[in-house]
Amino acid sequence: MASNQTFSERIRNNRLATSFVLLGTLSAGVIAGSVMTGTVHGAMQQKKNDTSDATPLKVPGMVAEPNQFTKIAKEVGPAVVNINTESLPKQVTNPRARRGGRRAPGQGQGDDDQQQNDMQDFFNRFFGGNGQGGDGDDDDDQGGPAGGERHALGSGFIVDPHGYIVTNNHVVDKADRIYVKLTTDPENDPGHPARVIGVDKETDIAVIKIDVPGSLPTVKLGNSDGAQVGDWVLAIGSPFSLSQTVTAGIVSAKNRVDPSGAGSQFQKFIQTDAAINPGNSGGPLLDMSGSVVGVNTAIYTQSMGSVGVGFAVPSNTVINVYNNLISPEHKVVRGSIGISFQPGISSAVSRIYGFAKGGVLVSTVTPGGPAAKAGIKPQDVITAIDGTPVKDGDDLVSNVSPRRPGSTARLTYLRDGKESNVTVTIGDRAQTTAAMNGDDSDDDSSPNTPPKSNVAQDKFGMSVSAVPAEILSRLKISGGVMITNIKPGTFADDLPLQKGDIITEVNRHATPTLPEFESTISKLRSGDDVVFVVRPVNSRNGSSFVGGKLP
Incomplete structure (x- = not known):
């Protein structure tokens, strides 16, 4: 019995030992398998991320021969400018009735464009200023609150190293302050103050000038008669305030007129599919020689963006208008x-x-x-x-x-x-x-209409006329010139002078007549001190002295 028990115990003990051995063997196998799996996975991962066979990229050398578009953009770009304008709030006391408008079928037209279209209406319709789609404007008008300042952006190009710039009339029309920004000006710099030399509403061309030291880069003018349908052209300007934007297209057609029928007789456009958008107004349209063949003026659109139908005033028209505007009369005579x-x-x-x-x-x-x-x-x-x-x-x-x-x-x-x-x-x-039209206000020969001074408008921002005899008699003065209008934000407005004031002397020189007044002020230059002896028309306190430094 005793020996049998011992044998049973031995068997039991051997079974336990065998179980422990098996468990140990299995555990060792699991551990070894885990180690081997981790090693294999790590090796595979390391092999997967191995980039020893990759070749590093290198920045290639610059192309030795740029294409024609690149050459033109580099050559002409410095002569293309941004034009920013500010219009101060106006108080209208006696608005004049509108003249012109759409011509009804059969309505007469003169050799001197008798219909006298309201050109602003034309641009509102043709360029989308009415805000109702249909047509689109290509100058960027950033209107402020009702009655507040309005800011607009356009383009232009320098044609004379002394600072003479060609742009569109609708870019600077009714602007109280004009600033021209050159490509060399700092980013946050508003630009250089500019003054209007002359405008021609019939062709929507304006000439402005900035005074800066040194000689400015200029464009070269081409002959627009040589432009052919299908020719490549480039447009440079500031669409949506993005300065120095270059777009390419072709001449789509020539001698286009305003599709609405309300444009001037003197407007025959070059049509192009080069992208022109708000802010491009006044910028150059260039041929492949880098010469200006047109001034980008209008777009035809239903979305206020370019749809490939743009219009430019031909350069030959621009040259003729420019030469008239820089003449002593500063106007186009036809x-x-x-x-x-x-x-x-x-x-x-x-x-x-x-x-x-x-x-x-x-x-x-x-x-x-x-x-x-x-x-x-x-x-x-x-x-x-x-x-x-x-x-x-x-x-x-x-x-x-x-x-x-x-x-x-x-x-x-x-x-x-x-x-x-x-x-x-x-x-x-x-x-x-x-x-x-039964309106002789522009006819200087009319005895009932005192002539107005363009010199005073250019110098001071005011219009003057001869003083009616009955006012001279009532005030008991021998002569002078009467202020008939003052442009907000100008030298005359800042002094301040007022409409109806009578100027009898300028810098101690008597100005009893309009010619003597114009002769005196024509000698004044920017930076000169200017002192007016002024007699308010409704004052009994006699004359006053008003002066300042001419900007």
Whole structure:
């Protein structure tokens, strides 16, 4: 019994030992497997992240020959400027009635654009200023609160190293302060103060000037007549305040007119699909020689963004306007013969009146104007000027408007089917237009309209006229000039002078007449002290002294 128990115990003990051995073996296997798995996984991970076979990238050398677009952008870019404007709140006390507007079918049109379109209305419609889609503006107007300051952004380009800049009239129109920012100016610098040399609303061209030391970079002007449909062109400007933006396209068409029909007779645009957006106004359109062939002026859009239909004023038009604006008169003078005509007449009319092969049927004749003095009458048909045939109204305008007032031309015309010739003296379009519209305010020969001073407007920001005799008598003064208008934010406004004040002396020089006043102030330069002796028209306290340093 005892030995059997011992044997059983042995067996039991051996089983336990065997179990422990098995458990130990299994544990060792698990541990070894884990170690081996971790080692294998680590090795695989290390192999996966191994980049010893990767070759580092290198910045390549610069291209030795840049493309033509690059060359033009580098060459012309420094001469393209940002133009920022500020318009101060205006208090309108006696708004004038609007003139012009859309021309109804059959309404007359003159050789001097008798309809006198309200150009601001044109740009509001054509450029989308009405805020109702349809058409789009390409100057960036950042309007402030109602009645507050308004800021706008446009572009321009330097054409003279002395600081003369070409831009659009609608960029600077009604602006009280104008700043021009050069590519070399610091980022936060608003730019250099600029003054308006002259504007031409008919073509929407303006010339402004900045005074900076040294010589400025300039563009070169090209001949827009040489531009062909399909030619590559570049536009440079500041769309959406993004300065020095360059876009490329082609000349899509030439001699385009305002699609709404409300534009000036003197606007024939180059159409391009180079992207033009708000802020591009006044920037250059360049051909592949880097020459300016147009001034980017308008876009046709329904989204206020570019849809590939942009318009530029041809450079040949710009050159002619520029030369007029920098002349002593600072305005564009166009010739006129003082007639109106109906555009787009039917072929039946031309056959009945005997000019089926070309001519212009006279609708009205300005009383006392050049054509009237030469004997031209309504229903006469003008067929030639100095022997050159006239095929239609546009042809007549193109022939007459470049002629200087006072020069003469030989008109060939039909009356009752009989051809006759007459010599006509070319008149000033501005004056014949005013007379035709029953408004002689622009005619300096009118005895009832005292002449206004453009010199005072340029120098001080005010308009002046001769003092009516009854006011001189009432105030018991011998002469002077009366302030008729003051532009907000200008030298005259800051002094301050007031509308109706009478200036009798400038810097101790008596100015009893308008010519003497203009002669005196024409000698003043920026930085000069200016002192006016002023007699308020409604004051009994006598004269006062107002002065300051001319900016």
